[in-house]
């Protein structure tokens with residue numbers, strides 16, 4: 001069996017980093033949904049989903065991104081995606097997610113792009 | 124799927140090292156059998172089977188050890204087993220192979236035990 | 247060499263817990279058919295989506311029901327059939343909204359069937375309400 | 391909580407190539423039954439041995455035949471049934487030689503059935519020659 005699913009959330013510079021490890025399918029997507037929900041309830045709207053350890057996603061996982069993004073952007077936040085492996089990136093791209101979500105090569109670029117946006121606003 | 128099976132043979136100090144990687148079952152055991160046969164045909168009877176990368180063995184693989192050991196020992200050689208991971212070691216032990224085969228923690232000990240035996244004979 | 251058809255069947259309780267096993271099954275069948283890794287990724291996702299729909303929509307997570315996946319490899323294609331005996335639906339009436347519209351409406355679903363259509367070479371639904379609903383998906387094997 | 395029986399079936403062409411998939415299937419079923427890793431290793435090996443015997447002895451590597459593995463999880467045990475329609479054999483007449491004797495005779499087989507017996511809690515053969523030969527193996531679930 002492939003490695004099971006684990007999810008963890010950390011915080012850095014006022015940005016929430018949700019790390020997905022393993023697979024997000026219809027079975028595990030509810031945990032991912034809860035993790036995003038938890039951040040929103042705490043008022044955290046600057047979110048990076050680190051996918052560097054994610055080896056599979058189905059539409060159930062894509063649906064989580066889709067259902068929260070509008071609310072988060074209404075609150076001047078964003079959900080950015082980092083570190084997609086080629087196979088998973090392909091699934092995002094088939095449906096056109098790359099046009100609507102910001103995707104970075106790695107976590108640091110994603111974090112930096114939030115900071116840049118923040119500085120621009122403050123500056 | 125688990126990693127597929129690969130097998131390779133190298134030679135060191137007149138000892139043949141057969142390295143098993145992945146699983147040995149009824150599907151892959153014939154390749155293992157061929158590798159041992161090739162050594163015997165070349166007159167190489169001092170053999171270490173390095174199992175440190177072997178994650179599964181069934182009776183088809185155990186049968187290869189069983190069918191050659193008598194011939195090899197008749198020729199003053201031996202087939203030694205090194206580096207068994209616990210799961211695979213357990214399969215060997217259920218059938219009592221640990222009483223009839225020399226098993227070493229790692230490849231170097233197996234090689235050293237051949238040299239020691241050789242020196243004793245020569246000395 | 248004569249064409250050998252190879253048939254594989256997996257039958258599991260209707261629970262999302264079994265999707266991982268279903269994907270392993272599909273991956274192995276794809277490997278045996280000689281598909282590339284990229285193509286295996288596509289059939290893996292398409293069958294997962296189809297089975298997730300059966301588990302959720304046809305059987306409403308009733309674990310006493312069973313999901314059956316049949317795979318057939320022949321000379322130039324691999325076919326998957328997923329049959330359910332749920333209430334059925336009209337695949338042509340399922341609106342395929344733009345992603346932007348789904349996002350605006352804060353929808354969390356509606357992506358599965360379009361993924362299946364993009365991933366497979368042929369997709370056919372045969373719906374006989376109350377009796378059986380069959381989804382047939384074909385991937386052609388391009389020899390490397 | 392009422393006992394839920396969970397049933398799983400895998401059907402594949404009779405080829406040793408499919409043993410890896412069969413083991414994946416068994417491993418997943420074992421995980422769902424809550425077995426420990428060590429116990430999963432045992433059922434994996436026992437079912438592999440049983441299926442390898444069907445592929446080799448019952449069907450003589452005829453890939454047009456099929457191997458069927460049924461697994462049932464209930465409250466306190468997991469049962470595997472492997473059925474073949476080959477010529478059959480008398481399990482009681484299979485000599486169980488000592489390992490030393492097998493080695494002296496330079497045998498490369500004869501270990502599978504003894505492994506199965508050591509690995510499982512209950513093993514039953516039901517042989518109806520020419521019709522069906524059924525091997526039933528039970529592993530009890532010890533709650534951790």
Ligand SMILES: Nc1ncnc2c1ncn2[C@@H]1O[C@H](COP(=O)(O)OP(=O)(O)O)[C@@H](O)[C@H]1O
Nearest residue numbers: 299300303304334335340355356357358359360
């Ligand atoms: N096997 C099925 N049985 C009943 N209804 C189905 C089945 N498959 C799909 N549907 C219907 O088609 C709709 C669209 O499916 P899909 O595109 O996969 O998105 P989602 O499953 O996220 O709603 C479902 O919401 C459901 O109403």
Ligand SMILES: Nc1ncnc2c1ncn2[C@@H]1O[C@H](COP(=O)(O)OP(=O)(O)O)[C@@H](O)[C@H]1O
Nearest residue numbers: 443444447448478479484499500501502503504
């Ligand atoms: N399903 C089966 N159909 C026919 N014969 C079988 C079957 N399973 C086992 N046998 C017989 O039992 C013998 C012993 O089997 P086993 O202990 O697994 O060792 P091996 O398969 O290495 O010979 C086989 O050689 C075969 O003659």
